[in-house]
Amino acid sequence: MQTEESAPPTGRRERKKRETRAALMAAALRLALEKGPDNVTVEEISEAADVSVRTFFNYFPHKEHAILGRDPEELERALERLRDAPAGQSPLTTMRMLIAEALVDVEQDSTTASQRFALIVQSPTLLSQFVLLGAEDERVLSAAMAERMGEPREAIRPMLIVGAASTAVRIAFEKQKDAGGRSVRSLIDEAFLLLADGLDPDFDKNLVFRTDQEGQS
Amino acid sequence: MQTEESAPPTGRRERKKRETRAALMAAALRLALEKGPDNVTVEEISEAADVSVRTFFNYFPHKEHAILGRDPEELERALERLRDAPAGQSPLTTMRMLIAEALVDVEQDSTTASQRFALIVQSPTLLSQFVLLGAEDERVLSAAMAERMGEPREAIRPMLIVGAASTAVRIAFEKQKDAGGRSVRSLIDEAFLLLADGLDPDFDKNLVFRTDQEGQS
DNA sequence: TATTAATTTGCAGTGCGTGCAAGTTCGTCT
DNA sequence: AGACGAACTTGCACGCACTGCAAATTAATA
Numbered sequence: 001m002q003t004e005e006s007a008p009p010t011g012r013r014e015r016k017k018r019e020t021r022a023a024l025m026a027a028a029l030r031l032a033l034e035k036g037p038d039n040v041t042v043e044e045i046s047e048a049a050d051v052s053v054r055t056f057f058n059y060f061p062h063k064e065h066a067i068l069g070r071d072p073e074e075l076e077r078a079l080e081r082l083r084d085a086p087a088g089q090s091p092l093t094t095m096r097m098l099i100a101e102a103l104v105d106v107e108q109d110s111t112t113a114s115q116r117f118a119l120i121v122q123s124p125t126l127l128s129q130f131v132l133l134g135a136e137d138e139r140v141l142s143a144a145m146a147e148r149m150g151e152p153r154e155a156i157r158p159m160l161i162v163g164a165a166s167t168a169v170r171i172a173f174e175k176q177k178d179a180g181g182r183s184v185r186s187l188i189d190e191a192f193l194l195l196a197d198g199l200d201p202d203f204d205k206n207l208v209f210r211t212d213q214e215g216q217s
Numbered sequence: 218m219q220t221e222e223s224a225p226p227t228g229r230r231e232r233k234k235r236e237t238r239a240a241l242m243a244a245a246l247r248l249a250l251e252k253g254p255d256n257v258t259v260e261e262i263s264e265a266a267d268v269s270v271r272t273f274f275n276y277f278p279h280k281e282h283a284i285l286g287r288d289p290e291e292l293e294r295a296l297e298r299l300r301d302a303p304a305g306q307s308p309l310t311t312m313r314m315l316i317a318e319a320l321v322d323v324e325q326d327s328t329t330a331s332q333r334f335a336l337i338v339q340s341p342t343l344l345s346q347f348v349l350l351g352a353e354d355e356r357v358l359s360a361a362m363a364e365r366m367g368e369p370r371e372a373i374r375p376m377l378i379v380g381a382a383s384t385a386v387r388i389a390f391e392k393q394k395d396a397g398g399r400s401v402r403s404l405i406d407e408a409f410l411l412l413a414d415g416l417d418p419d420f421d422k423n424l425v426f427r428t429d430q431e432g433q434s
Numbered sequence: 435t436a437t438t439a440a441t442t443t444g445c446a447g448t449g450c451g452t453g454c455a456a457g458t459t460c461g462t463c464t
Numbered sequence: 465a466g467a468c469g470a471a472c473t474t475g476c477a478c479g480c481a482c483t484g485c486a487a488a489t490t491a492a493t494a
Contacts, residue, residue, distance in 0.1 A: 041450090055473055057451065156408050160408055194377055200308055205413070270443090
């Protein structure tokens, strides 16, 4: 009657599942690197991991998920960190902290992480899947951030902070290739400073655009 | 020997191609609205437009492109407006102008435009395709904006301005449903003010995150 | 009208992804 | 241990997206 999950249920079953999942992810990543992400078939991946094609789809909804190998715990950790952040900490500071800590996670197995990113920017389908997963995260984070800030769910600012921070990270990664030698971290730093201080001090706050062409003088 | 394109070749052929393309787009949109974007097959669309399935793929690379029905001239117009913007105008102001004018375009055939947007947020595949096309636009706009601002191509600020503006628009559209009655335009206004003035006046500029756990005091 | 080029179409084929109905493995209870 | 039930794997059939190829149709040109 103790079907509850109190002790870590490390049965043979759990272990095998983890192994299979890991094998599939590894095979997917390796093959994608070797042959280009769009030239890999699910059949090859399954073969390399020594399972049937059908089993592959029991583990991943799309081929891309296996290559991306997203860790669902990452979002959990981020949410937890957001909850545990100092009460007085300003929202953008919190976001930067979250990102910095997520980067640490990523950099720990830096080899596979940077390889994955190279693949992502290479393949449109991978990129779109990646963005899609990111958008989901953004929604969850925005909701949590709004609550933390004590703002209503429809408020613009929390969402904009999360969205802009995410944009900053994306740009930093994209720019890293061109911007010779600069670390992703320093690029992110620069972007966050811009976001915090304002992107444009000369922005014309009084300008109102009208759909009709009145007031042209 | 005058196989060149000097006069607008409005032969029967050109006309038919336009018609077919329009018919496919219309059928795709109509069916997507009726049955949900994920329950429409290419076969149905082609049937409704009275062409073969194979012909459909001669016009669109993916099913989604027919539904999205993107107008390639829109980006052209935006680029032109960016070039023609007053020399002294601040970058974020320019972006807001671009967006305001693009909104006018969209609102002119508002029926199909808003219908399309409702579809996009409904279907993950549509959304990802949409984002993918948007990312391409962002790159082009960023490059033009960087040039206009006289900054090198690797500079962060132009890209961040374009990216953040695009994020603001996206959020405005997403929030429109919850934010009872507020127009997209006013939501965009609010977002732009936040971006211009700075998302977070209390951002801690001196905080440096380290990968190791030193300086914990 | 005869020639040529563009377009459409059918057909065959690859690959993704899903439901279903076995078969197999594992945990559990007696 | 043996039996039972649940979880997992697998094969099979299927629908759908998309591509290359070659034949057929249609429009433009000489």
